Amino acid sequence: MTRRGLWLAPLLALGGCSGMQSPLAPAGAQAASISTLFWLMMAVCGFMYLLVMGGLVIAMLRGRRRRAVTADPAISPKDSGPSRTLLVWVALIVTGLTTLIVGSFLAERTIAKARAHDALEVRVTGHQWWWRIQYRDPVSGRWIETANELHLPLGRTTRVTLGSADVVHSFWVPNVAQKLDMIPGRLNLLDLTPTRAGWYRGQCAEFCGAQHAHMALDVKVESPQAFDAWLGAQARPATAPADPVAARGMAIVTGGACAMCHVVRGTAAIGKAGPDLTHFGARRSVAAGTLTMSRGAVQGWVAQPQALKPGSMMPAVPLSPADADAVSRYLLELK
Ligand code: CUA
Numbered sequence: 322m323t324r325r326g327l328w329l330a331p332l333l334a335l336g337g338c339s340g341m342q343s344p345l346a347p348a349g350a351q352a353a354s355i356s357t358l359f360w361l362m363m364a365v366c367g368f369m370y371l372l373v374m375g376g377l378v379i380a381m382l383r384g385r386r387r388r389a390v391t392a393d394p395a396i397s398p399k400d401s402g403p404s405r406t407l408l409v410w411v412a413l414i415v416t417g418l419t420t421l422i423v424g425s426f427l428a429e430r431t432i433a434k435a436r437a438h439d440a441l442e443v444r445v446t447g448h449q450w451w452w453r454i455q456y457r458d459p460v461s462g463r464w465i466e467t468a469n470e471l472h473l474p475l476g477r478t479t480r481v482t483l484g485s486a487d488v489v490h491s492f493w494v495p496n497v498a499q500k501l502d503m504i505p506g507r508l509n510l511l512d513l514t515p516t517r518a519g520w521y522r523g524q525c526a527e528f529c530g531a532q533h534a535h536m537a538l539d540v541k542v543e544s545p546q547a548f549d550a551w552l553g554a555q556a557r558p559a560t561a562p563a564d565p566v567a568a569r570g571m572a573i574v575t576g577g578a579c580a581m582c583h584v585v586r587g588t589a590a591i592g593k594a595g596p597d598l599t600h601f602g603a604r605r606s607v608a609a610g611t612l613t614m615s616r617g618a619v620q621g622w623v624a625q626p627q628a629l630k631p632g633s634m635m636p637a638v639p640l641s642p643a644d645a646d647a648v649s650r651y652l653l654e655l656k
Contacts, residue, residue: 342521342523347497348519349496350435353516358424361420369414432499442456447492447525449530450532450609450633453486465555467597467600468596469596469604470539470605472551474543474549475517475518475543475548476515484508491527492526493526494523494538494540496521497513502527515542520539522539522540524536525537532632532633535608537610539604554600558587558588559587567651570647570651573644575588583597585655595635601653601655602653602655620649
């Protein structure tokens with residue numbers, strides 16, 4: 322970067338604050354409280370910083386002048402003792418700290434107050450390196466499982482119960498709410514009240530192993546009607562493909578190695594170790610945000626998972642080109 326380019330760095334950094342993974346572009350009631358608190362802290366701390374720096378510059382200038390004067394040993398600087406300036410400083414510090422304490426208290430209270438009793442119940446479990454997501458069906462009361470893509474109804478509170486299957490992870494969708502750790506052997510509760518529809522990106526925020534950076538979460542905030550339709554579709558078992566190539570893919574997936582670790586509801590695939598694939602093709606990405614959903618991505622992931630996400634539990638599944646084609650066609654048809 323050239324010297325002139327360096328001046329642009331803060332602007333570029335600020336540009337990163339407006340996107341789909343930013344606590345400064347709030348799209349949820351909880352994130353809005355945190356964002357307000359952030360700007361309050363920024364204002365108070367920025368003001369104090371400028372005052373301290375200004376005081377330092379004045380003291381340096383005065384010191385220089387005084388040294389010039391006291392070069393004459395006959396004149397000694399007068400000892401001023403605790404002055405009015407000191408009292409003003411103490412008052413400023415107390416006011417600043419009190420503002421921060423009150424602001425922080427109010428932000429936490431607003432977040433706690435957002436809790437609703439009729440919240441939608443969702444469980445999210447962290448795995449190395451993906452997210453198991455379960456919705457409680459409000460009608461039947463049973464749990465509906467999916468993975469790596471969280472849908473939230475706009476304007477309604479969703480209570481997420483966070484857990485972990487292995488190591489400590491951290492659930493963070495910065496546009497919607499604060500982050501919260503996912504700790505093995507313990508459940509944490511987090512409320513999400515989205516206020517703006519759209520796609521957002523969540524990210525595991527606690528180092529959890531080699532592929533921590535590849536533990537992302539697609540989050541879609543949609544109207545309650547669209548959400549109900551989506552949840553209804555997720556509750557249904559997979560439909561058998563009509564297309565003969567996809568049907569061959571289904572035989573490979575549900576009768577072979579894939580079925581040991583993955584569930585495709587309505588078929589013989591009932592493995593619980595990996596993500597549920599029942600509606601895999603309807604998702605936006607592959608391998609927890611690692612690749613954008615496409616047939617090429619699915620084929621690449623099945624053939625070379627250890628090249629794309631080294632250390633993950635997904636083993637390479639050697640398939641002939643025709644079989645790889647059939648498998649990817651079937652998986653993308655799982656809408
Ligand atoms: Cu899971 Cu970092």
